[in-house]
Amino acid sequence: MTKQVASILGVPFTTRGFRDSVDYMVERIESGTQTHVVTANPEIVMLAREHRGFRSFVEQAYVVPDGIGIVYAAKWTNQPIYERITGVELLEALMAEADRRHWKVYLLGAHPEVISLAVEKLAERYPNACLVGYRDGYFRQDEEEQIVQEIAEKKPHLLFVALGAPRQDEWMVKYRDQLNASLMMGVGGSFDVISGKVKRAPAVWQKLHLEWFYRLVSQPSRWKRQLAIPRFVLTVLKEKWSSR
Ligand code: UDP
Numbered sequence: 394m395t396k397q398v399a400s401i402l403g404v405p406f407t408t409r410g411f412r413d414s415v416d417y418m419v420e421r422i423e424s425g426t427q428t429h430v431v432t433a434n435p436e437i438v439m440l441a442r443e444h445r446g447f448r449s450f451v452e453q454a455y456v457v458p459d460g461i462g463i464v465y466a467a468k469w470t471n472q473p474i475y476e477r478i479t480g481v482e483l484l485e486a487l488m489a490e491a492d493r494r495h496w497k498v499y500l501l502g503a504h505p506e507v508i509s510l511a512v513e514k515l516a517e518r519y520p521n522a523c524l525v526g527y528r529d530g531y532f533r534q535d536e537e538e539q540i541v542q543e544i545a546e547k548k549p550h551l552l553f554v555a556l557g558a559p560r561q562d563e564w565m566v567k568y569r570d571q572l573n574a575s576l577m578m579g580v581g582g583s584f585d586v587i588s589g590k591v592k593r594a595p596a597v598w599q600k601l602h603l604e605w606f607y608r609l610v611s612q613p614s615r616w617k618r619q620l621a622i623p624r625f626v627l628t629v630l631k632e633k634w635s636s637r
Contacts, residue, residue: 399472401463402628403448404438406456408473414457415486422496422550422575429453429569430578431562432480434460435625436618440559442628447559450566457483461602462622466629481583481593487551487576488515491522498522499544499574502530502555503584510588525549530556537568545573552577555584 398405407414421428431437431454441448457478458464467474491498500512508529516524525547528540544552552574554561561579569577585591593599594607609619 399467399470399474401458401466401470401472401474402438402442402625402632404433404441404451404456406433406458406463406467406474410476411478411482411486414455414478415483415490418455418487418576419490419494423494425575427569427574428455428576429565430483430576431456432459432478432483432579432581433457433463435462435466436621437558438463439621439625439628447563450562454562460605462605462625466625469629469633480578480580481586483578484553484580484583484587487578488519488522491551492519493521494550495521495523496550497525497547498551498553499525499547499549500527500553500555500584501540501544502528502553502561502580503588504531505529507584507588507590510590511584514587514589541568541571545571548573550575553580553583554578555580555582557581 397408399408400406409417418428418430431451433451433456437451441451458467458474459477459479461477464474464477488498490496500508502508503511508527512524512527515522526543528543532540552572554565554577556564556579558579558581561581565572565577565579582591586593594604598604598607605619605622609616
Protein backbone atom coordinates (compact mmCIF):
# COMPACT_ATOMS: atom_id res chain seq x y z
CA MET A 394 0.00 0.00 0.00
CA THR A 395 2.83 2.35 0.86
CA LYS A 396 6.57 2.12 0.40
CA GLN A 397 7.34 3.96 3.61
CA VAL A 398 7.44 0.85 5.76
CA ALA A 399 9.49 -0.78 8.46
CA SER A 400 9.23 -4.52 9.00
CA ILE A 401 8.77 -5.65 12.58
CA LEU A 402 8.80 -9.46 12.68
CA GLY A 403 7.41 -9.42 9.16
CA VAL A 404 4.59 -6.93 9.83
CA PRO A 405 4.88 -3.84 7.58
CA PHE A 406 4.48 -0.73 9.74
CA THR A 407 4.27 2.73 8.27
CA THR A 408 7.23 4.94 9.08
CA ARG A 409 5.07 8.05 8.76
CA GLY A 410 4.50 9.89 12.02
CA PHE A 411 1.11 10.75 13.47
CA ARG A 412 0.33 13.91 11.47
CA ASP A 413 1.67 12.54 8.18
CA SER A 414 -0.42 9.42 8.66
CA VAL A 415 -3.58 11.45 9.22
CA ASP A 416 -2.82 13.56 6.11
CA TYR A 417 -2.24 10.41 4.09
CA MET A 418 -5.53 8.93 5.24
CA VAL A 419 -7.40 12.15 4.41
CA GLU A 420 -5.87 12.10 0.93
CA ARG A 421 -7.00 8.51 0.38
CA ILE A 422 -10.51 9.16 1.65
CA GLU A 423 -10.89 12.25 -0.53
CA SER A 424 -9.70 10.33 -3.57
CA GLY A 425 -12.11 7.48 -2.84
CA THR A 426 -9.44 4.86 -2.15
CA GLN A 427 -10.55 2.28 0.37
CA THR A 428 -8.23 2.00 3.35
CA HIS A 429 -8.05 -0.44 6.23
CA VAL A 430 -6.06 0.82 9.20
CA VAL A 431 -4.65 -1.55 11.81
CA THR A 432 -3.25 -0.13 15.02
CA ALA A 433 -0.87 -2.91 15.93
CA ASN A 434 0.78 -3.57 19.28
CA PRO A 435 3.12 -6.47 20.17
CA GLU A 436 0.12 -8.75 20.72
CA ILE A 437 -1.12 -8.15 17.17
CA VAL A 438 2.37 -8.66 15.72
CA MET A 439 2.69 -12.01 17.50
CA LEU A 440 -0.74 -13.01 16.27
CA ALA A 441 0.15 -12.09 12.68
CA ARG A 442 3.32 -14.09 13.04
CA GLU A 443 1.47 -17.15 14.21
CA HIS A 444 -1.65 -17.03 11.99
CA ARG A 445 -1.08 -16.89 8.29
CA GLY A 446 -4.61 -15.70 7.42
CA PHE A 447 -4.37 -12.80 9.85
CA ARG A 448 -0.88 -11.96 8.57
CA SER A 449 -1.96 -11.80 4.95
CA PHE A 450 -4.66 -9.27 5.76
CA VAL A 451 -2.35 -7.18 7.97
CA GLU A 452 0.08 -7.10 5.04
CA GLN A 453 -2.53 -5.32 2.94
CA ALA A 454 -3.51 -2.79 5.59
CA TYR A 455 -2.04 0.54 6.66
CA VAL A 456 -0.39 -0.54 9.91
CA VAL A 457 0.49 2.02 12.57
CA PRO A 458 2.67 1.45 15.65
CA ASP A 459 0.34 1.31 18.63
CA GLY A 460 2.54 0.51 21.59
CA ILE A 461 5.92 1.58 22.79
CA GLY A 462 7.16 -2.00 22.28
CA ILE A 463 6.93 -1.44 18.52
CA VAL A 464 8.89 1.81 18.72
CA TYR A 465 11.64 0.08 20.72
CA ALA A 466 11.70 -2.89 18.34
CA ALA A 467 12.23 -0.45 15.46
CA LYS A 468 15.06 1.21 17.35
CA TRP A 469 16.77 -2.12 18.07
CA THR A 470 16.58 -3.05 14.40
CA ASN A 471 17.62 0.42 13.13
CA GLN A 472 14.33 1.30 11.49
CA PRO A 473 12.77 4.78 11.43
CA ILE A 474 9.69 4.56 13.65
CA TYR A 475 9.84 7.36 16.16
CA GLU A 476 6.39 7.69 17.70
CA ARG A 477 3.42 5.71 18.85
CA ILE A 478 0.13 6.19 17.06
CA THR A 479 -2.71 5.06 19.28
CA GLY A 480 -6.19 4.13 18.09
CA VAL A 481 -7.95 6.60 20.34
CA GLU A 482 -5.75 9.52 19.21
CA LEU A 483 -6.17 8.57 15.57
CA LEU A 484 -9.92 8.33 16.03
CA GLU A 485 -10.00 11.85 17.52
CA ALA A 486 -7.82 13.27 14.73
CA LEU A 487 -10.00 11.67 12.05
CA MET A 488 -13.13 12.96 13.80
CA ALA A 489 -11.63 16.47 13.65
CA GLU A 490 -11.19 15.99 9.88
CA ALA A 491 -14.77 14.68 9.66
CA ASP A 492 -15.91 17.81 11.47
CA ARG A 493 -14.03 20.03 9.04
CA ARG A 494 -15.14 18.14 5.94
CA HIS A 495 -18.67 17.11 6.96
CA TRP A 496 -17.82 13.44 6.56
CA LYS A 497 -20.21 10.63 7.39
CA VAL A 498 -19.19 8.44 10.33
CA TYR A 499 -20.49 5.09 11.57
CA LEU A 500 -19.54 3.57 14.93
CA LEU A 501 -19.83 -0.14 15.69
CA GLY A 502 -18.99 -1.90 18.94
CA ALA A 503 -18.84 -1.76 22.76
CA HIS A 504 -21.68 -2.19 25.25
CA PRO A 505 -25.00 -0.48 24.40
CA GLU A 506 -24.75 2.20 27.12
CA VAL A 507 -21.08 2.84 26.26
CA ILE A 508 -21.63 3.35 22.56
CA SER A 509 -24.60 5.69 23.01
CA LEU A 510 -22.62 7.78 25.50
CA ALA A 511 -19.61 7.83 23.16
CA VAL A 512 -21.87 8.99 20.29
CA GLU A 513 -23.25 11.77 22.49
CA LYS A 514 -19.77 12.97 23.44
CA LEU A 515 -18.45 12.83 19.88
CA ALA A 516 -21.51 14.67 18.52
CA GLU A 517 -20.93 17.40 21.09
CA ARG A 518 -17.25 17.77 20.26
CA TYR A 519 -17.51 17.40 16.48
CA PRO A 520 -20.90 18.93 15.62
CA ASN A 521 -20.26 19.11 11.86
CA ALA A 522 -19.29 15.48 11.51
CA CYS A 523 -22.27 13.53 10.30
CA LEU A 524 -22.84 10.58 12.66
CA VAL A 525 -24.96 8.47 10.35
CA GLY A 526 -25.39 5.49 12.63
CA TYR A 527 -24.14 3.34 15.45
CA ARG A 528 -24.65 -0.10 16.88
CA ASP A 529 -23.35 -1.91 19.97
CA GLY A 530 -20.94 -4.81 19.61
CA TYR A 531 -22.96 -7.53 21.29
CA PHE A 532 -24.97 -8.84 18.35
CA ARG A 533 -25.76 -12.38 17.28
CA GLN A 534 -24.19 -13.84 14.20
CA ASP A 535 -27.55 -13.96 12.44
CA GLU A 536 -27.83 -10.16 12.87
CA GLU A 537 -24.56 -9.48 11.06
CA GLU A 538 -25.96 -9.37 7.56
CA GLN A 539 -28.45 -6.69 8.51
CA ILE A 540 -25.75 -4.65 10.27
CA VAL A 541 -23.48 -4.87 7.23
CA GLN A 542 -26.34 -3.81 5.00
CA GLU A 543 -27.15 -0.82 7.19
CA ILE A 544 -23.52 0.35 7.11
CA ALA A 545 -23.31 -0.19 3.35
CA GLU A 546 -26.43 1.93 2.77
CA LYS A 547 -24.96 4.79 4.81
CA LYS A 548 -21.68 4.77 2.78
CA PRO A 549 -19.62 6.23 5.64
CA HIS A 550 -16.29 7.95 5.06
CA LEU A 551 -15.18 6.59 8.43
CA LEU A 552 -16.13 3.29 10.04
CA PHE A 553 -14.77 2.67 13.53
CA VAL A 554 -15.12 -0.87 14.86
CA ALA A 555 -14.62 -1.84 18.51
CA LEU A 556 -15.11 -5.57 18.93
CA GLY A 557 -11.74 -6.26 20.58
CA ALA A 558 -8.64 -7.33 18.70
CA PRO A 559 -8.28 -9.31 16.52
CA ARG A 560 -12.02 -10.01 16.13
CA GLN A 561 -12.69 -6.47 14.93
CA ASP A 562 -10.13 -6.82 12.16
CA GLU A 563 -11.32 -10.27 11.13
CA TRP A 564 -14.85 -8.90 11.01
CA MET A 565 -13.83 -6.05 8.72
CA VAL A 566 -11.85 -8.37 6.47
CA LYS A 567 -14.85 -10.66 6.15
CA TYR A 568 -17.18 -7.84 5.12
CA ARG A 569 -14.89 -5.21 3.66
CA ASP A 570 -16.11 -5.58 0.09
CA GLN A 571 -19.69 -5.06 1.20
CA LEU A 572 -19.27 -2.32 3.79
CA ASN A 573 -18.92 0.65 1.41
CA ALA A 574 -16.72 2.48 3.90
CA SER A 575 -13.79 4.61 2.71
CA LEU A 576 -11.69 4.10 5.80
CA MET A 577 -12.20 1.35 8.35
CA MET A 578 -10.30 1.04 11.57
CA GLY A 579 -10.49 -1.24 14.58
CA VAL A 580 -10.41 0.93 17.69
CA GLY A 581 -10.32 -1.60 20.56
CA GLY A 582 -11.34 0.00 23.83
CA SER A 583 -11.58 3.57 22.44
CA PHE A 584 -15.35 3.93 22.92
CA ASP A 585 -14.93 2.92 26.57
CA VAL A 586 -12.37 5.72 26.95
CA ILE A 587 -14.42 8.32 25.02
CA SER A 588 -17.56 7.50 27.01
CA GLY A 589 -15.58 7.99 30.23
CA LYS A 590 -16.17 4.42 31.39
CA VAL A 591 -12.47 3.56 31.27
CA LYS A 592 -9.69 6.04 32.06
CA ARG A 593 -6.54 6.12 29.97
CA ALA A 594 -3.26 6.08 31.87
CA PRO A 595 -2.41 9.53 33.28
CA ALA A 596 -0.14 11.59 31.00
CA VAL A 597 2.92 11.02 33.16
CA TRP A 598 2.59 7.22 32.81
CA GLN A 599 2.24 7.67 29.05
CA LYS A 600 5.34 9.86 28.97
CA LEU A 601 7.32 7.27 30.89
CA HIS A 602 6.19 4.68 28.32
CA LEU A 603 4.35 2.73 30.99
CA GLU A 604 0.79 2.81 29.64
CA TRP A 605 0.92 -0.97 29.18
CA PHE A 606 1.78 -1.35 32.87
CA TYR A 607 -1.06 0.94 33.91
CA ARG A 608 -3.48 -1.20 31.88
CA LEU A 609 -2.13 -4.32 33.52
CA VAL A 610 -2.60 -2.89 37.02
CA SER A 611 -6.05 -1.42 36.33
CA GLN A 612 -7.34 -4.45 34.38
CA PRO A 613 -5.40 -7.40 35.89
CA SER A 614 -7.51 -9.89 33.93
CA ARG A 615 -5.49 -8.85 30.89
CA TRP A 616 -2.24 -10.36 32.20
CA LYS A 617 -2.49 -13.44 30.00
CA ARG A 618 -2.84 -11.31 26.88
CA GLN A 619 0.05 -9.14 27.96
CA LEU A 620 2.35 -12.15 28.04
CA ALA A 621 2.66 -11.38 24.34
CA ILE A 622 4.87 -8.40 25.27
CA PRO A 623 7.86 -10.37 26.71
CA ARG A 624 7.43 -13.00 23.98
CA PHE A 625 7.57 -10.20 21.40
CA VAL A 626 10.68 -8.61 22.93
CA LEU A 627 12.51 -11.94 23.08
CA THR A 628 11.63 -12.80 19.48
CA VAL A 629 12.78 -9.41 18.18
CA LEU A 630 16.09 -9.65 20.05
CA LYS A 631 16.63 -13.25 18.98
CA GLU A 632 16.13 -12.31 15.32
CA LYS A 633 18.42 -9.32 15.68
CA TRP A 634 21.22 -11.41 17.20
CA SER A 635 20.84 -14.30 14.79
CA SER A 636 21.10 -11.94 11.81
CA ARG A 637 24.50 -10.65 12.95
N1 UDP B 1 -16.53 -5.75 22.51
C1 UDP B 1 -17.72 -5.85 21.79
N2 UDP B 1 -18.21 -7.08 21.51
C2 UDP B 1 -17.60 -8.22 21.91
C3 UDP B 1 -16.36 -8.12 22.61
C4 UDP B 1 -15.85 -6.86 22.89
O1 UDP B 1 -18.31 -4.85 21.43
O2 UDP B 1 -18.10 -9.30 21.61
C5 UDP B 1 -16.01 -4.41 22.82
C6 UDP B 1 -15.79 -4.14 24.30
O3 UDP B 1 -17.02 -3.79 24.91
C7 UDP B 1 -14.82 -2.99 24.25
C8 UDP B 1 -14.03 -3.24 22.96
O4 UDP B 1 -14.73 -4.26 22.27
O5 UDP B 1 -15.50 -1.78 24.09
C9 UDP B 1 -12.59 -3.64 23.18
O6 UDP B 1 -12.53 -4.78 23.99
P1 UDP B 1 -11.17 -5.22 24.68
O7 UDP B 1 -10.74 -4.20 25.68
O8 UDP B 1 -11.28 -6.63 25.08
O9 UDP B 1 -10.19 -5.19 23.42
P2 UDP B 1 -8.78 -4.53 23.16
O10 UDP B 1 -8.91 -3.05 23.25
O11 UDP B 1 -7.86 -5.07 24.19
O12 UDP B 1 -8.47 -5.00 21.79
